[in-house]
Amino acid sequence: MSLDVKLKVHDPGGAAGVNIDLIRLAAQALRSGRGGYLPEAASLLKSPPGTPV
Structure with a gap:
């Protein structure tokens, strides 16, 4: 399997x-x-699942 990913953001660094x-x-x-939502990733996300936006 080969996966190419391209990221475009306003703050790439x-x-x-x-x-x-x-x-x-x-x-x-x-x-x-394991799969699905990872609780340990919540601190890295701007709006983790279950939080008000």
Whole structure:
């Protein structure tokens, strides 16, 4: 499988580290057989699920 990802944001320098951390969390969850919402990712998200926008 090959995946190409392109990110366009207004603050690419500041967002890059957060996105890499989110990808690492997702990869770790997949390796351990977990899926869906990851509570440990909430601190990295601007509007985690369940929060008022």
